[in-house]
Amino acid sequence: MSSPGSPAPATSRDRRRWAQYLVDERSEARVYRELADRREGEEREILLALADAEGRHEAHWLELLGGEPGKLPAPSVGSRLLGWMARRFGSIFVLALAQNAESRSPYDSEPFATSRMAADEKIHGEVVRGLAARGRRRLSGTFRAAVFGANDGLVSNLALVMGIGATGVGAQFVLFSGIAGLLAGALSMGAGEYVSVRSQRELLEATEPNDHADDVLAELDIDANELALVYRTRGMTEDEALAHAREIVGRAQGEEAAVVRTHERSTDHEVVGSALGAAGSSFLFFASGAIIPVLPWLFGLSGVAAIVLALALVGIALLATGATVGLLSGAPPLRRGLRQLAIGFGAAAITYVLGLVFGVSVG
Incomplete structure (x- = not known):
């Protein structure tokens, strides 16, 4: 036992x-x-x-x-x-x-x-x-731009072509609307990202320490100067700032004067990245998502067949982007994929109903 x-x-x-x-x-x-x-x-x-x-x-x-x-x-x-x-x-x-x-x-x-x-x-x-x-x-910035850009393109253009298609207009008009939505959205995303990154870089440049005071370091009194106040504004304690200021002035008055600086260049600019690069990436990511709902009309389909195929293609893409987000965030991939699908199809359903309500007769 x-x-x-x-x-x-x-x-x-x-x-x-x-x-x-x-x-x-x-x-x-x-x-x-x-x-x-x-x-x-x-x-x-x-x-x-x-x-x-x-x-x-x-x-x-x-x-x-x-x-x-x-x-x-x-x-x-x-x-x-x-x-x-x-x-x-x-x-x-x-x-x-x-x-x-x-x-x-x-x-x-x-x-x-x-x-x-x-x-x-x-x-x-x-x-x-x-x-x-x-x-x-390591990949958060690029990944965020890729997923959100592509997802925005998928959802917004699906909702647009569903709404336009439900009104009963011709296939050519739906195709034109989808292409126009793609370009308008991608350009808007690119411009917005450019302005955002550019503004952030300009803000960093305005707040980054410069070298205006480097040439006068050797002239300061090692025991009585305001250099310590500079370091206190950058987060040092009073004792740390005084000690660092005395060290900098001492080096400036000695043999190391050529390499003494009051500041170190920030790496934040590299973290923020290029404004043009961010704009181009946002444009391409949005466009890559926005083209998917337009594909059925681009290849000559129309009516219910085009709508069903667009929903299927976008559904697969939404499941993939949602699952990828879930996977990388440590959450259940299927649950995140289904959430993305529900959001995208929910937006499309609303515009489709509005298209039916305000639809035109096909004559």
Whole structure:
């Protein structure tokens, strides 16, 4: 008889479950090692440490099984998807999926898993979250522009052609309206992005320290000068500002005068990026989304057939953009995809109904 609090004797179902855990742990360890092969430095070390931890869990299930089973089940769908993506795509997508997988560990309710293993999985989730966050920060600006630009184009132009198409006008008019909506929206997005980035760069230039005072540093009194006030306005404490000012003036009066500066150039300009580059990207991203609802009319379809095909094409694109956002943000991809779909089709439905209400007769 088992002691109080200990798991009941293992059944054949238990052993099948252990075997599944075993292959999944091996699969996850392999994913982390494949990702580590593409990284270097600290990130590589972290990924290899995660792989080693999965190896410890693997050893636990091997011990319970009494050694390597003669036949093992296939890895779970999630584990296979992670492995496939690790071999073909960037680490950010794989880590985002791994973050979800680690957060759904079955060990909390598994009587044959140790409490340490359950704790490990929670910690692994936070480690993977941190690694994924690094990747998200690296692509956040470009990704945001791409997804929101394309999504705006999809939704706005779908709503436009649905509304125009519902009025009963000819296919050529719907096509012209869609192309006009594409150009108007893309130009508006590009112009808005240009003004936004340009204004932000000008604001940074106005607030960035300059070199106007560099030439007079050597003339200052090392013990009585206002240079410390400059550094206090930049966030230093009074003591830090006084010490730094004395050091700068001392260097300026010595042999290092040629390399002394009152400021360091900010890197914010590089982070903000080019106004023209941002405008061009926004134009292209919006246009890439806005062209999709117009394709049926562009290829000669009209009426209900064109509307149905436009809805299908845009639906696929909305699901893809929503799922991508969900994947990279660590949220369920399907839920985010369906949310995007509902928003896009909701906007199209409203304009379609308005088109029916104010429709023209086809004569």
